[in-house]
Amino acid sequence: MQNSNKKIPYPEEIEIDQEISTILTEGMDSRANFWSFLLTMYRQLGFRIIFRDFTEIIYTIILSIVVVTGLLMSLGDLLIWNDWNVYTIIFTFSPVTYLLFAYFFFIFQKQKPTYEVEMVCKYNLYQLAAFRMLTFSIVSMLVNSVFIIGLMMDQSIHFGYAFLLSSSSLFLFAVILLYVQLYVFSRLVKLLLAIGWLLGNILASIFSEGLYLIILQQIPLYIYGMIVIGSFVVYLKGLKKLLFASQRERMS
């Protein structure tokens, strides 16, 4: 036993120490991993710091649900919802919750008086924004599911299909919006994008109903699954960019 032990080239103690310390520093380098960075950040900051404006967020969401519901009900006389394909509605309106979050609570406003103070902190607004947007997208997914379940009471819907459809719509929109946000810091552009999305879908479904529905409904389930996964991955990439952006150098 002792003999075989000697044959193994064993690193010197100093070498071991050095190696352990490099492994540690590289492992501890929080930038190395998106998820671990977010997790560390959440552990250090906690919910109440990252969502400092939580009550405002809740108020806005409740208010907008009330407004949207009211709007849909009063429009109900004008547009005959029954004529609409329920999947068209789902596809068109799924990004709305996310849009509200992103529009009002991206927290990236250069005009904000505290901007400079918050921006030079270890965890700055870029990193808060990345965490918040990820949370917002997941909350939006949940809200959409609740809506789908609500619709199921009235209509015959295949939940899995509706969920995938709604999620692809959500993340497609989220990706577009996020990349716009990365490069353009204008609320107007976001607003135009949102109006464009809603109007585009509504008009498309009205004027070329056949084609629109074919595209929407002929696409098989697994393709939707892939769209969801694909756009979610691109979305995460965008968030990563927000988190560790090198494009910061360009904006000034």
Added chain:
Amino acid sequence: MLVIENVSKQYGNFQALNSIQLEFQNGIYGLLAPNGAGKTTLIKMIATLMFPTKGEILYNGTNIVALDDKYRDVLGYLPQHFGYYKNYSPEKYLFYLAALKGLDKSTAKQRINELLTLVGLEDVTRKKMKKFSGGMIQRVGIAQEMLNDPKVLILDEPTAGLDPKERARFRKILTSLARDRIIILSTHIVSDVESIANQIIMIKEKKVLYQDTVAHISNQLKGMLFETEVSLAEEDQFRDNYQIIGERQEQEKLIFRFVAEQRLEEAWQEVIPTLEDVFLHVYEDDQTLAGSMK
């Protein structure tokens, strides 16, 4: 060590700073220049709020943009206009910022108590800041930038809005902090930095004019600064001939403090130049002032 390596900054077509080259070791640096000279521009680049159009800024040899959160971790910054949440108390705001700076709760608590006492706000820690005077807000600003015990501390006109007593107190605080960190403070008020800065940096026409000690910079005018009595009759001609830096009236006579190449008359008294004299001399015909957009 912090190095500004050949940095230029352009706003559209307007060149704000041109080929700035500076080096900072531990100690207090006074960035002294008149309005519109580019102090805030330089400071925002050091704070990573803006990026140089050309050149780079290095901290211990690495570009501060690449260091990213590791650089911000050692950075303390007081902006020229310190923003705060009106409904927050200083304590709450500092807790919020301490968290963003990565401090854990118990460290933050202790640090916030120390700092609020240091700046003399220990009696109002839980009062809403909307009721604070300008000077009190400024002191919250000073406390906030010290939270993470920064190695690089930058302050953009920190004494604006402070009364003379508070200014003196502020200088004392800064001196006590200067031992093991780089402190860069911008001002256009000579007395803010004259007595405490290890080095003074002056910017003129978008370039660094001096980076030197107060004594060396003051010496620039040695042998060229005089005081003399001038009668009211001679006043206009005298003004045309020499650069007047200061004047006061005593009975029927004017006493001028002025710059001349050499002593031309017996009556002229040579005086020891101060930093303020050099400041006034240097910026007497400064174009950035007349040409600035402000």
